[in-house]
Every structure is written in C-alpha cells, then in structure tokens.
Amino acid sequence: MFDTTIRYFCEVARLGSIRRAAESLNVATSALSRQMANLEATLGTPLFERHARGVHLTEAGRLFHEHARATMLDLERVRGEIDALAGRHRGHIRVCTVEGLIGDLVPDAVADFRARTPDVTLSVLTDGTAGVVRAVADDAVDVGFAFHPQPHRDVEVYQEAVQPLHVVVAPEAGFRLPARPRLRDLINLPLIIPPDSSYGVRQLIDGVARADSLVLRPVLTSDSITGLREMAARGLGVTLLPLPSVHKDVRAGRLRAVPLADANLRDARVGILVRRGRILPPVTRAFLSRAGLLLAESSSTPAP
DNA sequence: AACCATTCTGTACCGCGAAT
DNA sequence: ATTCGCGGTACAGAATGGTT
Secondary structure (H helix, E strand, C coil), X not given: CCCHHHHHHHHHHHHXXXXXXXXXHCCCHHHHHHXXXXXXXXXXXXXXXXXXXXXXXXXXXXXXXXXXXXXXXXXXXXXXXXXXXXXXXXXXXXXXXXXXXXXXXXHHHHHHHHHHCCCEXXXXXXXXHHHHHHHHHCCCCCEEEEECCCCECCEEEXXXXXXXXXXXXXXXXXXXXXXCCCHHHHCCCCEEECCCCCCHHHHHHHHHHHHCCCCCCCCEECCCHHHHHHHHHCCCXXXXXXXXXXXXHHXXXXXXXXXXXXHHHHXXXXXXXXXXXXXXXXXXXXXXXXXXXXXXXXXXXXXX
C-alpha cells in the first residue's frame, strides 16, 4: 500500500524503537530499518538519532512526523469519502471523554450512532478535561467530550450546551443547604472535589473561589467522578457535579442535587471538541451530528 | 575494572511474487 | 526468463546494565 512507509515511520516515531515498531507492525526489524533508511535517503537527511536503547526524532524527523500524521489523517478522510461515494459507511472513530459523561451522553451517542451505522467501530477513552483537550489537539482522538474545556489554539468547540454545576449530597446526611446555594455557602461544609485544575469541575470551582476570595479546604479529593459521587452518597460530604453525572442516583433518591446560583457555575458548559482546521471523515461528521443533537437535548437549561 | 548477558540497529544474502 | 521491490533469516557490532 502507498502509505506503508509513512505508517511505518509514524509507528517508529511513536514507540521510539525500530524493534518495538517492527513487532507492533508485524514485520522484521531489518525490513523496518531498511524502510527508514530508504526514507532518510530519499529526503536526504536523518530523521532519527540512533541509540543503543532506541531511536529519537531529529529536528527534521519532528517536522516530517507532523506532515506524516496529517497525511495519515487526510488519507483516512479520503478513504471515508470514497466509501461514502460507494454508499458504504465504514471506519473507526476515536473518542475521549471526561468520566462524568461516560455514564450517559457518550454511550447514548455511541448506541444511537451504532444503530444507524453498524460497520463503524469506536474506541472510547476517559481522561480529565485537560487530557481530553490535549488528546484532541494532538490528533490522538477524533472527538472529545469535556466539561468546561479551556480554550486551546488547536481545538474547536463543535457544539456546547449549558450544564449547570449542582451541589450533590446524600438526602439523609443532614447537611443544611440554602434554597439557592452559592459556593460561599458550602465553604464550611466537608467538600469532596477533584484534586486539581486539570479537571473541568475543579477549574470552575477554583475560578469562582478566586473571584469571591474563598479558600477551599476539601476534606476528600478524588480523580474519579464515581469516587466523588459514592463518597457523597455515603454522607461523607458534599460534592459538586453536573447533573448528568448523578441523575440516575438522584432519580433513585440516593442523592439530592441542587443547582448552584453562582453565575459562572450556573452557566457551566459541556463541549464536544474537534481538532481545529481538520477536515473530518464523513462517518466522524455523522457521529458529531448525532452526538450534538443528544447534547442539545440533554442540556437542562437553555443558554442565555 | 573486567566480564557477561541483553538489547538494539545495520548489513549481507536469499526467497517470493508481481511486473515486464 | 529477467528484473525489481519487499521482507525474512542470520550474523556482526555497539551500548547498556548487572555481577563479581
């Protein structure tokens, strides 16, 4: 296939070793070594620094790597376009989502999409908001779902929806909350929140706390939404989450969720992210379109 | 420091399949 | 039948890390 050399190069660059790349690609090390040598000869410059424990990209190698990755993605898109011309809907979509959406929006979007296009496969990874943004920016995934994503030069918000942050408590835990709680009302309650600002929820809370000169003293932190929810459900404290992360427990009466009144928290958003400027394959565009519809439906309050 | 095993890349040579 | 491109095996050599 005409993209063999580029595919080989990307794998060597990714794994930093000709032997490991050969293993991953199911070819002999020598064959891969030769391919890379031929590529370097064609370009007239070394792309790798050879070391006893592997290879590193040279400056030229890094430049070529950027081109190679873009070429691979473009090739994938063109294949998709050709498949679409022939009436076929095939391909693979890589998704990265924050954990808070993996119990709800993302599986709904995947189920809806798979029902329409059963020949398209998907892989779904989870990460914090910062990790999702990075994965989209680096082209490591095709679509990202994030809570309150920070703007990034290489990332475009395909669609977003308001998803207010809620105070989440166990009904029987006995924490007294005002009818319209603000973050400052929670400051003396045992807070259970994500550990750092690489999580969208924490980034939002920290922003409001800074603006209101509040000092947050969480009694428990967890990098897992399930962890936050379950600790709150056991009455260990109050946590702050968007409704989709807890709505099943709220419906079951296991947790109570009250929207926060602070403007920034009321206006928190869930975003569907794509790499800026990337022309997506038809199946990915179709997935985005379905996911966008579901996101709009899931939004509990319309944007102002 | 010397030795040895391991890991990794590079080269020579060979076989296979497609193109001419 | 010949040529060409690609990949496999076998082997050499260099670097590294552990042991004595």
